[in-house]
Amino acid sequence: MSNALPPGLPAPAQEPVAKPYWEGTRTNKLMIQRCTGCGAHQWGPEWVCHRCHSFDLGWEEVAPRGRIWSWQRPHHPVHPALNGHGPYTIVLVELPEAGNVRMVGNLLCAPDAKVEIGAEVEAVFEPHDDADPPYTLVQWRAKG
Amino acid sequence: MSERTLRGKVAIAGIGETTYYKHGHSPDAEFKLALQAVLAACRDAGIDPKEVDGFASYGNDRSEAVRLAAALGIKELRFSNMHWGGGGGGVAASVANAAAAVHSGMANCVIAFRSLAQGQFARYGRGAAVPAASGDDAFLFPYGLMSPAQRFAMKITRFMTEHGIKHEALRSIAMASYHHAQTNPSAVMYGRPLTEEKYDASRWIVEPFHRLFDCCQENDGAGAVLVVPADRAKDLPHKPTYLLGTAQGGHHRSAAPVHNAPDYASAHFPTVAKNMWAMAKLGPQDVDVVQAYENFTGGVLLSLVEHGFVDPKTANEFLVLENLLAPTGKMPMNTSGGNLAECYMHGLEMVNEAVRQLRGTANNQVPDANVVAVLGGPMVTPVSSLVLGTEATL
């Protein structure tokens, strides 16, 4: 399967605060922060729980599915790697099984596909094994 | 305890601006543009530039206060202030910070300004060329989400879809700015009118609500205003323009990482607008002219809604061109051409236009304008807004 976008876009830095997320994606697991103090889910990663101020943030594997909260379809290339590529679809996906946190990814679909807010989607793990260091992106497709 | 407020305490005594250029076309360096705007504001106020004792700016302006103070031979620098946040979110905050310094006695005569030469430096509309994306960007850049238009687009999609607002409402916002620029010889888009056909035929930047004419241009230039205590403004050449209310900031977790703000489909003004109206002791119904920062027309819509100027339920009917035009529209807006068509000076040009409207000297003058609102750059966070008024409003 080809990747959602052409090669050459910036890779994620895989910083310490987000390490368990990036490690999880390498084994096709969706890991997000969950506070061991109050149980709140939190995304993106931060050093403190926004609800109870505990620094004891754990990580939990969550169901790799959700629903489209919003979307956009860029046409104008914002990076040299996208020159000549044409429109692609970005979705904001809400995860109802993980405290309704939201994640950003590409929707794997035709460039003119109709996109509906509320539609159910599931994660597709997209490995970039040749990158140094390797990483895996989380993409989304309509739930089959 | 006396009431803590800036209402009526300070005035904008002078406004200044350079020639406005298409991006990359300024013959002058960015810092020279800043100097020109500062000197113009002092000249307009009839105040010796060496009396200026403070500078306030935003958007990480590169023309640093200490360099300005040294270059202009300022006697004593008493206030230097940079407001956090990108783009024009801080435009009203820079005036507010200058005002707070003046009212508190920290300084006497403070310039709020913005200088931009995007030919000399990087442009905004493209992602930074970095090998690895860090922070929030690690979860956005690899998916091709990098530019300001893209950062805001999903908020706008969500809001417009939820409320059934049509793209034509955004077209009216764009056309109002271009319309007013046609009678403003200083505007970059002077002589370049926008028609419905031209708008509808323009290319997509981002579907479903960002065509080319929904997006601001990028420009070179500088703008500045001079803030002094209200008492002093009475003895200066121009009719005084008073600060009535101002606020900055963002609502609960508006900057939550990776698009996780609880109130997501927002321009980030709900609390800011409430606080501004409370200080001004006014509401949207009292405003004669609106200057609403356009980075993207969708952001203007959300900004107008959150300040109470537009009800989402009637947005399609209300946001038609005739309602937005000076002198007779129900809500004359962006009367000098705004960011879209006068100049993308990160909103500082709108503060200048607000002052001209209150002095009665605008190109597209709204008769007897006594209250003008300036809604700063929407969709970023923090944001800021202000209301100015004539002596009659005190």
Ligand SMILES: [Zn+2]
């Ligand atoms: Zn907690």
